[in-house]
Amino acid sequence: MQAYRFCPQCGAPLQLLPLSGRERYACIEHGCGFVHWNNPLPVLAAVVEYEDKLLLARNAAWPEKMFALVTGFLERDETPEEGVARELKEETNLDAQGVSLIGVYEFMRKNELIIAYHVQATGTVALSEELAEYKLVAPEDMRIWSAGTGFAVADFLARRGYPVRFFDRQTGADIPDPRLRGGDASLQYRL
Numbered sequence: 719m720q721a722y723r724f725c726p727q728c729g730a731p732l733q734l735l736p737l738s739g740r741e742r743y744a745c746i747e748h749g750c751g752f753v754h755w756n757n758p759l760p761v762l763a764a765v766v767e768y769e770d771k772l773l774l775a776r777n778a779a780w781p782e783k784m785f786a787l788v789t790g791f792l793e794r795d796e797t798p799e800e801g802v803a804r805e806l807k808e809e810t811n812l813d814a815q816g817v818s819l820i821g822v823y824e825f826m827r828k829n830e831l832i833i834a835y836h837v838q839a840t841g842t843v844a845l846s847e848e849l850a851e852y853k854l855v856a857p858e859d860m861r862i863w864s865a866g867t868g869f870a871v872a873d874f875l876a877r878r879g880y881p882v883r884f885f886d887r888q889t890g891a892d893i894p895d896p897r898l899r900g901g902d903a904s905l906q907y908r909l
């Protein structure tokens with residue numbers, strides 16, 4: 719998707735040009751130099767541990783039964799650790815007591831980069847208007863969606879010795895870890 723058709727600096731139409739080995743929309747107006755690099759946006763995701771369970775939330779815009787991690791964009795002038803604690807507070811009213819990095823995950827489908835944290839949370843849940851409902855799942859009962867933030871959940875569970883069970887969101891059936899398909903599994907599965 720092209721975010722800009724015209725240069726946000728000088729208003730000239732942007733043109734698709736080869737730059738650094740990739741095609742990017744750039745301004746060819748003399749002296750302008752604007753390039754729309756379209757870099758991925760950092761998204762924060764929280765594997766929230768609350769009362770010995772993991773908290774999953776359903777966005778109000780999502781279908782029933784579709785639950786996921788608490789996520790949000792990193793804001794200007796905050797660290798990712800501050801950002802994930804802020805998102806948790808805004809979306810669930812919970813307070814982050816401990817924040818530790820699980821890993822960084824590609825989400826090229828949405829041109830995002832997921833920075834996932836394990837967040838130990840306390841307080842009383844009160845959902846924001848964005849969220850329709852939440853559920854608490856024991857780590858041993860967790861079933862994992864095979865995309866984006868799901869891989870953060872998988873790594874979190876694997877490191878603590880819990881079963882790692884993926885499921886297909888379309889059919890509901892159990893599936894093997896999608897990252898182990900072909901290639902060198904040890905490279906793709908960081909434990």
Ligand SMILES: [Zn+2]
Binds near residue numbers: 746750
């Ligand atoms: Zn320009």
